[in-house]
Amino acid sequence: MHIVALTDKETLQYTEKAIPDITENEILLKVHAIGVCGSDLRIYKNGDDRVNYPRVIGHEIAGEVVKIGKMVKRFKIGDRVTLGAHIPCGECLFCQKEEGHQCVKGESVGYQIDGGFSEYVVLPRNFVEYGSIQKIKDSTSYELASLSEPFSCVLSGLKEVEINAGDTVVVYGAGAIGCMYIAAAKKMGATKVITIQRSKPRQDKALQVGSDVVIDPNSTNTFEKVMEETNGLGADVVIITAPSASVQKEALEIAKKTGRVLFFAGVKQLNEISLNTNHIIYKQLKIVGTHGAPRRLHVEAVKWIDEGIIDFSFFITHRFSLRETELAFKTALNKDGLKCIVLPHN
Numbered sequence: 001m002h003i004v005a006l007t008d009k010e011t012l013q014y015t016e017k018a019i020p021d022i023t024e025n026e027i028l029l030k031v032h033a034i035g036v037c038g039s040d041l042r043i044y045k046n047g048d049d050r051v052n053y054p055r056v057i058g059h060e061i062a063g064e065v066v067k068i069g070k071m072v073k074r075f076k077i078g079d080r081v082t083l084g085a086h087i088p089c090g091e092c093l094f095c096q097k098e099e100g101h102q103c104v105k106g107e108s109v110g111y112q113i114d115g116g117f118s119e120y121v122v123l124p125r126n127f128v129e130y131g132s133i134q135k136i137k138d139s140t141s142y143e144l145a146s147l148s149e150p151f152s153c154v155l156s157g158l159k160e161v162e163i164n165a166g167d168t169v170v171v172y173g174a175g176a177i178g179c180m181y182i183a184a185a186k187k188m189g190a191t192k193v194i195t196i197q198r199s200k201p202r203q204d205k206a207l208q209v210g211s212d213v214v215i216d217p218n219s220t221n222t223f224e225k226v227m228e229e230t231n232g233l234g235a236d237v238v239i240i241t242a243p244s245a246s247v248q249k250e251a252l253e254i255a256k257k258t259g260r261v262l263f264f265a266g267v268k269q270l271n272e273i274s275l276n277t278n279h280i281i282y283k284q285l286k287i288v289g290t291h292g293a294p295r296r297l298h299v300e301a302v303k304w305i306d307e308g309i310i311d312f313s314f315f316i317t318h319r320f321s322l323r324e325t326e327l328a329f330k331t332a333l334n335k336d337g338l339k340c341i342v343l344p345h346n
């Protein structure tokens with residue numbers, strides 16, 4: 001089979017290896033679609049403590065079950081599925097509480113084990129037992145199904161900030177994740193979504209996907225504009241999908257009293273800045289962070305995609321063959337479009 005291995009920082013190698021054997025508790029999946037995630041780009045650029053070279057990275061996977069171990073009961077050959085990213089150990093406190101995305105072992109597909117930029121991927125026993133493998137509708141394409149993992153993370157954030165009908169929501173960043181937040185927030189009843197985005201192509205994407213207002217912070221004072229749009233009250237909900245420390249600071253300023261703020265994108269340690277915590281106290285803000293998603297929200301994400309609750313095809317702007325994986329990464333890094341998808345069997 002063909003694989004794309006990360007052999008060093010910024011080095012992806014298209015190469016061949018034998019299709020691995022599976023044990024009686026494992027599944028062999030034929031990868032039909034795999035999305036390039038922001039975290040894949042970070043690993044590609046900077047490496048990661050959890051990733052040794054060579055490693056096939058990638059966790060936004062949809063594919064077909066082609067081989068099953070004899071102890072695997074829940075699946076059969078030919079099942080069309082999409083995956084969550086986490087490999088819960090099943091035993092720690094968090095796994096026991098169905099919060100496997102916070103498992104103390106911190107294992108994920110495409111980190112400690114080979115992931116999806118490959119024609120086939122082996123799903124190990126813990127993943128088969130405790131991870132999220134969800135069957136998709138016959139009418140759902142593999143490429144749309146591969147959005148289930150990033151969308152589950154979006155749902156995880158939305159659960160924490162609770163969008164209510166009538167809310168004004170500010171979204172920082174209109175990449176694939178930001179656009180998913182915009183579309184889902186509108187669907188959940190937000191009456192006004194304000195997006196803050198520098199790049200012109202992404203400003204257009206934000207408007208197309210349902211944002212009511214777009215602010216370009218290069219030319220407009222974000223604080224003043226948000227106040228103008230909210231009768232001087234600020235936003236009910238602020239969602240940060242851009243990895244920027246100064247934005248984290250600003251989010252506390254533009255939030256309404258009793259508002260909710262979601263920190264979704266991590267920032268580099270070097271960019272640490274001080275936050276005015278008086279905003280949190282005196283405006284009674286709820287500040288939350290989310291990372292990954294529990295299995296129940298991956299199940300829910302698949303439902304959104306299967307039922308077409310929002311138009312998921314909007315989020316996919318580029319498609320590549322497996323051989324073109326490095327180009328997919330470079331395209332994603334250039335931020336011209338939204339989600340880049342690799343289709344290993346095309």
Ligand SMILES: [Zn+2]
Nearest residue numbers: 037060149150
């Ligand atoms: Zn992802």
Ligand SMILES: [Zn+2]
Nearest residue numbers: 089092095103
């Ligand atoms: Zn665990």
